Amino acid sequence: MxxxxxxxxxxxxxxxxxxxxxxxxxxxxxxxxxxxxxxxxxxxxxxxxxxxxxxxxxxxxxxxxxxxxxxxxxxxxxxxxxxxxxxxxxxxxxxxxTRPASLVAVDWARENYCLIAGGIGITPILGAAQALARRGANVILHYAVRSRADAAYLDELAAMLGDRLVVHASDEGKRLDLDALFASLPKGALTLFCGPMRMLDAARHAWIGTGHPLSDLRYETFGSSGTLPTEAFRVRLKGSDVELEIPRERSMLDVLNASGFEVISDCKRGECGLCAIDVVAVDGEIDHRDVFFSDHQKQSNAKICTCVSRARGTITVDTLLRADAV
Ligand SMILES: Cc1cc2nc3c(=O)[nH]c(=O)nc-3n(C[C@H](O)[C@H](O)[C@H](O)COP(=O)(O)OP(=O)(O)OC[C@H]3O[C@@H](n4cnc5c(N)ncnc54)[C@H](O)[C@@H]3O)c2cc1C
The missing domain is CATH 2.40.30.10 (Translation factors)
Structure with missing residues (x-):
């Protein structure tokens, strides 16, 4: 649903x-x-x-x-x-x-802005770079790519930002050092980030580690491919003898709903947490692919975001759906 x-x-x-x-x-x-x-x-x-x-x-x-x-x-x-x-x-x-919708709010009244894009994550960042450059704001864009040949919009960004565009191409051996970057940012700087989940995790740790308030790091990811390979796994329903197979190409949310175990959802990107359900047992490993739960919550394995997260082996869950309450 x-x-x-x-x-x-x-x-x-x-x-x-x-x-x-x-x-x-x-x-x-x-x-x-x-x-x-x-x-x-x-x-x-x-x-x-x-x-x-x-x-x-x-x-x-x-x-x-x-x-x-x-x-x-x-x-x-x-x-x-x-x-x-x-x-x-x-x-x-x-x-x-659909009509445009925004997930990240930009606060335009800051003195300093740091923009970070990883790969295709440049798409939402480009508009912010355009708007900040037009306003004459103090902005720097760090763009991490595999190679310059893989990158999109390099010429447009260079024309817009000049030497305030810093390209980190891994085939040139230029890796983005997030700890050093964040340590060099003045207090009150706003950072806008869009990139893969692993890079976001690194950015969140470095951001907190360098003493900036977490609310000054605004980010978006495009969905995560997780830390385990995408493979089929099994879900057992607590208090029943139902066991479902979640194939490689379908989400747990879709399979639960298609099998009549209704789970409500909204964003389907692992951001809103609405589709989270209780995990009762794990025989294998959970691959939390959401950005909703904290690291601590993910380690505890008490809940799982069914829209994006996956597992290896078999997990037992409680959807809280009670047949006599429907
Ligand atoms: C707000 C937002 C903005 C976005 N903007 C862009 C953009 O500007 N440009 C762009 O190219 N993309 C963007 N995306 C990503 C885009 O929506 C798609 O996810 C992307 O095009 C890949 O779709 P796909 O069906 O080809 O691949 P998917 O099947 O969605 O695969 C993507 C990754 O998910 C993994 N995967 C495969 N099967 C599953 C499964 N069953 N469950 C979970 N994961 C699985 C794969 O390993 C793969 O690495 C954005 C996403 C969001 C949420």
Whole structure:
């Protein structure tokens, strides 16, 4: 069960390859009113995977434009098929999308801003860089990429920021030292981060370790591939003899709901915690892929976010669904 989303029809106007693995899409809703949206907002796109409708979120690149919504999609190889679906679209294709929504609030009254992007995480950060550069704010962008050839928007960012753009390309041996970076930031600096989960974990530890308030680190991740390989696992329902198999390509949330063990959910990204249920026993290992629970809560294994988290082996859960209460 999920809260209702309002879909609006739109057309794919054009595409442009930004790197061998990243493609930009310009999408124009049929009724387009060019209302400004907070930078870093995203839209949801209805994609088709194995003939079934699914939703994937994509950050809007840059500030609002009369041309339409710009997104950039990385072709994910180890994937259920959302990005593959996007990549096979040709200009003129019809799409259903949602209106922009924002997950990260930017406080514009700070003196210093630090922007950090890891790989495709540059998409929501670019608009913030644009807006801050235009305001003449003291901003620096650290962009961590595998190689410059893999990176998107390097020329645009260099033109916008000059030497306030620092590229950390791992094939050039330039790794981003988050401890040193955060130690050098003045108190009161606001950091906006978007990158993979492991990089976010490192950023959170370094941020706290260097004494900055956690509320001054604002972040978004695009969903996590976790620390264990994505494989099938089994879920036992407490107080029943039901045991479900969660296949590699489906979430625990989807399987529980499809089997009649209803779990409410909202974001489906491991951020809101609404789909969390109790874990009663673990015969194997849980791979917590959410950003909702603290490290301590994850270690205790008392709850699991069913939308993104997975396991190895068999776990026993309590969905709190009581047949006599339905
Ligand atoms: C707010 C937001 C903004 C985003 N913005 C962008 C953007 O600007 N550009 C962009 O390219 N992407 C963006 N994403 C990610 C995007 O929504 C998709 O997740 C991405 O395109 C991959 O989709 P997919 O179906 O191809 O891959 P998925 O199947 O979703 O695979 C992605 C990863 O999840 C793992 N995985 C595979 N199966 C499962 C499973 N059953 N359960 C859990 N994990 C699994 C895979 O190992 C893989 O590493 C954003 C996501 C969010 C939440």
């Amino acid at each position: 999920r809260f209702v989303e309002t879909w609006i029809p739109a057309t794919l106007v054009s595409t442009r390859d930004l790197s061998p693995g990243i493609r930009e899409f310009l999408i124009r809703p049929d009724q387009f009113d060019v209302t400004a949206y907070p930078v870093g907002s995203h839209i949801n796109v209805s994609v088709t995977i194995d003939g079934l409708p699914e939703t994937r979120s994509y950050s809007l690149v840059g500030e609002a434009s009369p041309r339409g919504f710009t997104i950039a999609v990385r072709r994910a190889e180890d994937s259920r098929g959302g990005s593959r679906y996007m990549w096979q679209l040709a200009p003129g294709a019809r799409l259903d999308i």
